[in-house]
Every structure is written in structure tokens, then in C-alpha cells.
Amino acid sequence: MEHPFGTIKFWWDQGALLTRGKSNVQAELSLSALACNMRRVLAIIGVNGLKEALESLRAKVREAHRMGLRQQMAESRSFPFGCCIFGLA
Numbered sequence: 001m002e003h004p005f006g007t008i009k010f011w012w013d014q015g016a017l018l019t020r021g022k023s024n025v026q027a028e029l030s031l032s033a034l035a036c037n038m039r040r041v042l043a044i045i046g047v048n049g050l051k052e053a054l055e056s057l058r059a060k061v062r063e064a065h066r067m068g069l070r071q072q073m074a075e076s077r078s079f080p081f082g083c084c085i086f087g088l089a
């Protein structure tokens with residue numbers, strides 16, 4: 001956890017927090033850590049590698065969602081809308 005904070009403070013010249021209050025400070029640190037991690041990802045695998053990883057993740061999420069809907073339909077036979085509307089049939 002030390003690496004993101006050191007990077008945020010040094011490279012982005014953010015010595016002090018800009019917000020007050022626990023939830024606001026938590027949100028500020030989360031966004032800064034996300035930006036730091038995205039920068040590292042791009043440096044390590046590049047834009048094309050990130051695109052490929054996101055497409056792979058998207059396919060896995062779609063499949064998991066599709067399987068969850070099929071299981072829900074099998075369990076309750078009274079599904080409120082058709083899966084074909086969403087392209088999940």
C-alpha cells in the first residue's frame with residue numbers, strides 16, 4: 001500500500017488532502033489510487049493489453065450473467081420478461 005501513496009505525493013505533487021471529512025477523504029484517496037494503478041497498468045501492459053484484458057473480462061461477466069438468468073428461469077418458470085429481449089436466450 002505504500003507505493004501508491006509515495007507515487008501520489010511525489011509525482012502528482014499532492015502533499016495534503018484537498019477534502020475534509022472521512023467519506024470525502026476516502027473518496028479522494030480511492031480516486032488517486034485508481035489513477036495511480038491505471039497508470040501502472042498502462043505502463044506494464046500498454047493500451048492494447050488493457051483492451052484485451054477488458055474484453056476477456058467482459059466476456060466472462062456476460063457468460064456468468066447469462067448462466068445466472070438461465071438458472072433463475074429454470075427455478076421460477078415465471079420470469080417477468082423474455083431473455084431474447086437482451087440477447088441472452
